Amino acid sequence: MSFIEQTASNQLAVNELFETIQGEGVFTGVAAIFLRLQGCPVGCPWCDTQHTWDKKEADKIAATDLIMKTADTPQWSDLSGEDILALIKTQGYTAKHVVITGGEPCMYDLRELATVLESAGYRLQIETSGTFEILTSADTWVTVSPKLDMPGGFQVRCDAMTRANEIKHPVAMEKHIEALDELLARCPVQPGTTICLQPISQRPRATELAIRTCRLRNWRLSVQLHKYLSIE
Numbered sequence: 533m534s535f536i537e538q539t540a541s542n543q544l545a546v547n548e549l550f551e552t553i554q555g556e557g558v559f560t561g562v563a564a565i566f567l568r569l570q571g572c573p574v575g576c577p578w579c580d581t582q583h584t585w586d587k588k589e590a591d592k593i594a595a596t597d598l599i600m601k602t603a604d605t606p607q608w609s610d611l612s613g614e615d616i617l618a619l620i621k622t623q624g625y626t627a628k629h630v631v632i633t634g635g636e637p638c639m640y641d642l643r644e645l646a647t648v649l650e651s652a653g654y655r656l657q658i659e660t661s662g663t664f665e666i667l668t669s670a671d672t673w674v675t676v677s678p679k680l681d682m683p684g685g686f687q688v689r690c691d692a693m694t695r696a697n698e699i700k701h702p703v704a705m706e707k708h709i710e711a712l713d714e715l716l717a718r719c720p721v722q723p724g725t726t727i728c729l730q731p732i733s734q735r736p737r738a739t740e741l742a743i744r745t746c747r748l749r750n751w752r753l754s755v756q757l758h759k760y761l762s763i764e
């Protein structure tokens with residue numbers, strides 16, 4: 533799979549389209565339409581969505597089948613921004629907040645999608661590792677969840693840190709806080725950027741660490757509310 537080739541195309545490999553409550557970060561609790569894109573080379577060992585890592589031609593399905601999906605599978609549909617808007621309308625979703633996640637959504641050029649959805653009255657949010665150039669509209673809310681030293685060899689970029697409206701750092705151990713401190717020193721964020729700590733996989737010690745550090749630093753806690761509620 534060539535990442536450069538994908539970035540050049542306006543077609544998006546869509547793993548899932550569904551409406552739920554945003555369970556993470558600053559927009560926690562907001563009704564949102566989730567667009568999950570297929571493909572991620574970063575390789576976080578604890579990743580929630582490992583079924584989105586590989587994009588295989590054999591897993592390509594029709595949009596009508598995509599909408600019927602109930603389980604996490606690597607199947608995807610090849611859709612344009614207009615196709616996605618049409619599907620959202622057909623589904624009758626009422627949320628006006630669209631979260632683009634994955635997989636790694638910034639492997640794709642998201643500018644056409646942003647134009648189509650924003651013209652139709654939607655607000656966009658991207659969930660990204662910050663390891664690819666972020667190609668979207670100026671109005672998109674960008675959540676960067678920095679990834680450092682993961683098996684894929686990709687590193688968070690300083691231009692992603694500067695573009696971020698929100699940093700949402702996954703943590704389990706003290707060394708993850710130290711890594712974030714080093715990253716913020718090397719790649720400063722804009723004043724006013726919210727910093728959230730997100731415990732990895734609801735582990736009790738990770739959650740305690742995140743609570744303790746958020747209190748000390750006046751940062752924000754992000755607990756993956758959807759997992760506590762057993763919703764999508």
Ligand SMILES: C[S@@+](CC[C@H](N)C(=O)[O-])C[C@H]1O[C@@H](n2cnc3c(N)ncnc32)[C@H](O)[C@@H]1O
Nearest residue numbers: 578579580581634635636659660661677732733
């Ligand atoms: C599945 S990722 C997809 C978007 C993008 N690749 C990224 O990493 O931001 C969405 C969010 O879930 C977080 N995440 C993934 N697995 C997690 C886990 N087991 N526990 C807590 N957060 C997790 C990521 O750090 C990111 O903030």
Ligand SMILES: Nc1nc2[nH]cc(C(=O)O)c2c(=O)[nH]1
Nearest residue numbers: 553554555556633659758764
């Ligand atoms: N409810 C809900 N909120 C989320 N926030 C980020 C998610 C993701 O997978 O990126 C996610 C997700 O999968 N479900």
Ligand code: SF4
Nearest residue numbers: 572574575576579661
């Ligand atoms: S960058 Fe995101 S999608 Fe990719 S492996 Fe890491 S958490 Fe999963």
Ligand SMILES: [Mg+2]
Nearest residue numbers: 580581758764
């Ligand atoms: Mg998820």
